[in-house]
Amino acid sequence: xxxxxxxxxxxxARTVKPGKPRSLLLRxxxxxxxxxxxxxxxxxxxxxxxxxxxxDEFYDTRQMLFAKRLAASSLEGIVAAYPPESKRLLEFADKxxxxxxxxxxxxxxxxxxxxxxxxxxGEEGRNFLYSDHPPGFFNTYIxxxxxxxxxxxxDSSDGRFRVAVGQELDYRLxxxxxxxxxxxxxxLLLLPLLLLGVVVLVYRELCPLxxxxxxxxxxxxxxxxxxxxxxxFSEAAPLVTALNKxxxxxxxxxxxxxxxxxxxxxxxxxxxxxxxxxxxxAGLPGADAAVKEKALAQLLQGIDRSAHLVEQLLNLSRLExxxxxxxxxxxxxLSPNSRQTDSLQAEPCQTGNCGQSPAPLPWDALVAExxxxxAPLAEKKHITLQMNIPAPPPQVWGQAPLIALMLRNLLENxxxxxxxxGNVGLELNRFELTIRNSGPGVAPEHLPRLGxxxxxxxxxxxxxxxxxxxxxxxxxxGANIGPAPDxxxxxxxxxxxxxxxxxxxxxxxxxxxxxxxKVNFQNMYQSDSGAVTGFCVRVRFQxx
Amino acid sequence: MRILLIEDDMLIGDGIExxxxxxxxxxxxxxxxxxxxxxxxxxxxDAVILDxxxxxxxxxxxxxxxxxxxxxxxxLILTARGAIDERVQGLNLGADDYLPKPFALEELAxxxxxxxxxxxxxxxxxxxxxxVEFNPDTRQISLNGEPVRxxxxxxxxxxxxxxxxxxxxxxxxxxxxxxxxDDEVSSNAIEVHIHHIRRKLGSTFIKTVHGMGYALGEIx
Numbered sequence: 001x002x003x004x005x006x007x008x009x010x011x012x013a014r015t016v017k018p019g020k021p022r023s024l025l026l027r028x029x030x031x032x033x034x035x036x037x038x039x040x041x042x043x044x045x046x047x048x049x050x051x052x053x054x055x056d057e058f059y060d061t062r063q064m065l066f067a068k069r070l071a072a073s074s075l076e077g078i079v080a081a082y083p084p085e086s087k088r089l090l091e092f093a094d095k096x097x098x099x100x101x102x103x104x105x106x107x108x109x110x111x112x113x114x115x116x117x118x119x120x121x122g123e124e125g126r127n128f129l130y131s132d133h134p135p136g137f138f139n140t141y142i143x144x145x146x147x148x149x150x151x152x153x154x155d156s157s158d159g160r161f162r163v164a165v166g167q168e169l170d171y172r173l174x175x176x177x178x179x180x181x182x183x184x185x186x187x188l189l190l191l192p193l194l195l196l197g198v199v200v201l202v203y204r205e206l207c208p209l210x211x212x213x214x215x216x217x218x219x220x221x222x223x224x225x226x227x228x229x230x231x232x233f234s235e236a237a238p239l240v241t242a243l244n245k246x247x248x249x250x251x252x253x254x255x256x257x258x259x260x261x262x263x264x265x266x267x268x269x270x271x272x273x274x275x276x277x278x279x280x281x282a283g284l285p286g287a288d289a290a291v292k293e294k295a296l297a298q299l300l301q302g303i304d305r306s307a308h309l310v311e312q313l314l315n316l317s318r319l320e321x322x323x324x325x326x327x328x329x330x331x332x333x334l335s336p337n338s339r340q341t342d343s344l345q346a347e348p349c350q351t352g353n354c355g356q357s358p359a360p361l362p363w364d365a366l367v368a369e370x371x372x373x374x375a376p377l378a379e380k381k382h383i384t385l386q387m388n389i390p391a392p393p394p395q396v397w398g399q400a401p402l403i404a405l406m407l408r409n410l411l412e413n414x415x416x417x418x419x420x421x422g423n424v425g426l427e428l429n430r431f432e433l434t435i436r437n438s439g440p441g442v443a444p445e446h447l448p449r450l451g452x453x454x455x456x457x458x459x460x461x462x463x464x465x466x467x468x469x470x471x472x473x474x475x476x477x478g479a480n481i482g483p484a485p486d487x488x489x490x491x492x493x494x495x496x497x498x499x500x501x502x503x504x505x506x507x508x509x510x511x512x513x514x515x516x517x518k519v520n521f522q523n524m525y526q527s528d529s530g531a532v533t534g535f536c537v538r539v540r541f542q543x544x
Numbered sequence: 545m546r547i548l549l550i551e552d553d554m555l556i557g558d559g560i561e562x563x564x565x566x567x568x569x570x571x572x573x574x575x576x577x578x579x580x581x582x583x584x585x586x587x588x589x590d591a592v593i594l595d596x597x598x599x600x601x602x603x604x605x606x607x608x609x610x611x612x613x614x615x616x617x618x619x620l621i622l623t624a625r626g627a628i629d630e631r632v633q634g635l636n637l638g639a640d641d642y643l644p645k646p647f648a649l650e651e652l653a654x655x656x657x658x659x660x661x662x663x664x665x666x667x668x669x670x671x672x673x674x675x676v677e678f679n680p681d682t683r684q685i686s687l688n689g690e691p692v693r694x695x696x697x698x699x700x701x702x703x704x705x706x707x708x709x710x711x712x713x714x715x716x717x718x719x720x721x722x723x724x725x726d727d728e729v730s731s732n733a734i735e736v737h738i739h740h741i742r743r744k745l746g747s748t749f750i751k752t753v754h755g756m757g758y759a760l761g762e763i764x
Contacts, residue, residue, distance in 0.1 A: 270553055270624050273646035277559030280649040286566040286696060295562065302555045 025202050029195050036191055044184055051176045059167055060137060063152045066106060067165040071154040075110060075161050079118045108165045110156075118161065124149075128164050139169065208232045212240060224251030260320075263454050264313050267502065271306040278302060312503040315405060316453070319510040328397045328515050361403055363393035363428060370407040378415045384423040385415075394430040396541050398515050406511040409504040410435045410537055417535070433539040441523035441532040450521045451509040454502035508537075517541055545660055545700065546721050548589040549573040550580030550606070551622065552598050556645075560593065563649040568683055568700050569656070570724040577601025584610060584617065588720050590660045591618045593652070594639070596630060604630075604637055611638035618659035622647070654681065664707050671706035673760055676745055678706050685745075692744050697722060698737050705750055705760040714757035 107128070110119035115130035127143040128151065137152050151166040208231045215227060226244040229237045281287060282295035367387050378385055414424040414437040422438035442450060446457040505521075512519045517539050524534040547564060551557035552575045561571045572587065574580035577598040584592065596603035607619060621634040624645045631642045640662075641655050657680045661669065671678040675688045683699050685692050694702065704721050705713070715734050723729050738750055738758060750758050 266624060269645040270556070273624075274553060274555030274559060276646050277556060277563060277649050281559050281563040281566065284563060284566040284649075287562075291562055291566065295559070298555050298558060305555070 024206070025199060028202055029198055032198055033191070033195055036194065040184065040187060040191075044180060047183060048176065048180055051179045052172075055172050055175050055179070059172060060150075060152075063106060063137075063150070063165045063167060066108070067152045067154045067163050070108060070110070070165065071156045071161075071163045075119070075156050075163075076158065079110065079161070105171045106165060106167055108163065111162045111164070112160065113162065124166070124168070125164075128166060130162070142166070205233055209236055212236075216243075222254070224248065224254070260317070260453065267309060267313075267454055268306065271302055271309060274302040275299060275306065309501045309503075312501040312507065316503050316507050316510065319402070319507060319514065322514055324514050324516060325399070328399070359397070359400070360395045361393075361398045361400055363389050363396075366400060366404050366407055367426065367428075369404055370411050373408055374411045374415045377412075378424065381415065381418070382421045383415055383418050386423065386425040388425065388427045390428065394428065394541075402511045402514065406508050406539070409508050410539075413504050414439070414535075414537075431541060433541075434536060436524065436534055436536045438534045441535045442521070444523070447521055447523070451505040451519070453506045456502045508539075512539055515541075545590040545656075545703070546570045546572070546587060546724065547656060548580070548584055548587075548592045548617075550577070550583075550598065550603070551575065551593065551595040553595070556595075560649070560652065564653060564656075565724075566696075567649075567653045568696050568703075569653070570700075570722055570727065572724045577603070577606060581606040581609060584615060587725075588717070589617055590663070590721070591620065591656050593620050593622060593656070595622045595624075596634065597624060604634060607634065607637045607639060616663075618663045620652075620655055620659060657681070660707075666707070671703065673706055673709060673749075676702070676706075676749065678703055687745055694741070694744070695737075698741055701734075701737050702741060702745075705758070708760070710759070710761040710764045712753055712757050712759050712763050718758070 107121050107123055107125035109117050109121070109125040109128040111130045112118050115132075117126065117128070117130070120126040120128070124142065124145075127145065129140070129143055131138075131140070131151075131153065133151075133153050135154050137150060139148050139150050141147070142149050148169045149166045150169055150172075151164050154163045154165075155161070156163055212227055212232070224247045226247065227240050229240050232240060278295045278299040282292045282299065284291075287295070367389060371385060371387060375385070377383075411424065411426070414435050417439040418424055418437040419439065424438075425434075425436045427434040427436075442457045446455075449455045450457070509519055511517075520538040520540070522536050522538075523532050524536050525531065526533050545568070547569045549557060549560055549564075549571050551560065551573065554575070557573050557575060561573045564571045572583065572589075574583055575598075578601045580594075580598070581601055594603050594607060598606075603621060607621070610617070610619070618640045619638065620641045620643060621631075621639045622643055622645060623630050623634070631644075634642055640659050643652060643655065657669070661667070661680070669680055671680065677686045677689075678684070678699075679686075680703065683696075685694055685699060685702055700722055701718065704718065718734050719729055722734075738752075742749055750760055753759055753763070
């Protein structure tokens with residue numbers, strides 16, 4: 001059987017590649033790892049920038065402070081007291097900054113206005129190269145080193161000297177790295193722990209889903225009990241609810257099928273009983289030729305009747321399996337003028353039961369065919385058939401074979417339940433098909449049950465054969481009763497067709513349903529006496 | 545033995561009627577519930593075959609009304625739906641037996657005989673009177689163990705007398721049991737049958753009670 005997927009689902013399905021289902025857990029872990037890494041990296045970059053700025057600002061401030069202090073001190077005395085390269089200056093600096101100098105790797109040098117270095121810290125400061133850079137910061141190389149230094153130049157307060165305080169930029173970089181490392185190293189350690197947590201969490205959260213899967217795997221196909229949504233996370237609950245709804249629908253269908261088969265089997269028991277008894281009668285030792293002949297004739301009738309029942313069962317079962325054809329129901333809803341054959345025919349077959357593409361129904365041919373089938377019975381019962389089809393016939397969309405089946409059943413019923421010399425009429429217009437007969441009608445309390453499978457209103461379950469012969473009672477008080485002088489509506493049965501299968505109207509209703517038609521049964525009454533004058537079936541094509 | 549058959553299915557009803565007649569019963573067949581219900585009072589039926597799904601009046605309703613009005617005739621119900629409910633309900637309402645469709649004619653006849661026998665208080669199938677023996681299943685009559693051949697009507701007549709030993713049977717009663725409404729009965733048919741029976745089973749087998757009827761054995 002071809003699987004039919006609604007377009008909106010195929011669209012959804014397209015986003016998921018076919019093949020092996022992918023693990024939610026794996027995807028979650030990978031995604032979270034990726035997300036965390038990206039986030040971490042972005043944070044690190046931002047932090048790096050921030051730290052760089054902060055450290056620059058911090059050391060620039062320190063450098064400037066130191067330079068200012070140096071420039072403000074009485075440099076003349078110091079320069080005079082110490083040679084340009086003096087270890088002792090370090091001691092001085094030590095006293096001033098209490099060891100911070102070394103930590104901050106600050107160096108300094110003092111120049112006179114001739115560019116002559118007059119004082120340095122005895123370390124990297126002596127390699128500072130003089131520049132007449134205006135007071136302030138600038139990055140430069142120093143003598144004998146590839147490293148870039150940041151120097152601040154200031155003029156001394158007496159204006160005789162220039163002070164340069166510098167720091168290696170690499171030192172600042174190292175500081176920044178250290179800072180970052182301290183910040184992010186714990187996070188790196190935490191990442192695997194976090195992912196492990198995700199794995200455990202997801203595994204545990206999916207547990208109810210595995211329980212449901214287990215239940216489904218072990219489920220008896222006839223078990224239609226609901227699955228419990230207890231303990232399920234809300235995202236999976238709709239799936240289980242949908243499954244439960246499916247179970248309910250399947251159970252419903254299963255039950256209907258079961259009832260149908262059971263009904264059908266029981267219905268077959270009656271004709272089988274008739275067959276068996278008639279066969280037995282034909283074989284009884286005392287049976288003479290006339291009895292045997294009659295029994296065999298009845299046997300044939302019984303076989304025809306069983307075949308008819310089986311055929312009707314098959315018809316109904318096929319019809320039950322079909323689904324309404326949207327093209328037909330839609331087409332019949334449109335006004336006759338706006339119907340377009342092309343657009344209808346062009347649409348691809350999606351319903352799975354388009355053995356016949358819908359087309360305007362060929363009423364003349366359909367009615368003629370149905371009439372041909374019932375004419376022999378009608379003739380024998382002297383029933384007048386009046387078929388009233390306008391020319392041209394109204395445009396109604398449908399599947400001709402199904403409508404033929406419907407017409408046949410309706411006309412068969414009409415003729416079957418019309419007494420001798422009665423009449424049956426068919427009328428057709430744009431809105432409805434009406435079939436009337438002059439039969440005894442159906443008791444009002446039974447009208448709503450018409451069309452129920454195997455339901456036969458009392459008085460209509462007689463099968464066709466010779467009715468019991470009449471006679472007069474010889475004794476007792478029931479003088480006016482005799483054995484069934486008239487078998488009700490079937491006073492002149494002709495053939496096995498005269499046996500109600502109890503399915504004819506079910507078939508009619510189903511065909512109508514498949515076409516979106518409405519069927520209505522009613523008795524016809526004489527206006528003055530209120531007596532039933534006939535029975536009428538209306539099939540409405542559209543709501544007028 | 546006269547049977548009332550209430551069955552709406554033409555082919556089944558016709559078959560039962562024809563078959564039971566061949567098996568020695570006389571059968572009145574009704575297809576309509578109400579008619580069947582009132583027919584029980586119209587003749588002395590030995591048993592009733594009642595279909596449960598009937599037009600006009602439900603089989604169980606008919607049964608209920610009969611039992612309410614004190615009718616004790618054995619009733620065998622025919623059920624098509626095979627529902628245990630229906631059988632139990634039928635038996636509870638006073639049915640004596642049931643047969644689910646499809647059934648065999650032979651079984652129906654055998655059950656009817658058993659029902660009738662029980663209603664006459666004779667549990668064993670073989671009916672006896674002196675040297676005469678009758679087996680209802682084979683419908684065989686024997687005298688001193690030797691089979692004697694009779695026409696079906698005569699067999700039914702012997703059966704009738706054996707079932708109603710020591711009681712007076714009027715000609716009307718005999719006709720009613722032996723013939724259904726549609727049988728043509730000539731005025732001296734019973735006399736002719738009894739004559740034949742006496743010739744074969746001995747002139748004293750059935751006594752004539754002058755001006756009243758016949759009897760088998762002494763009337764008590």
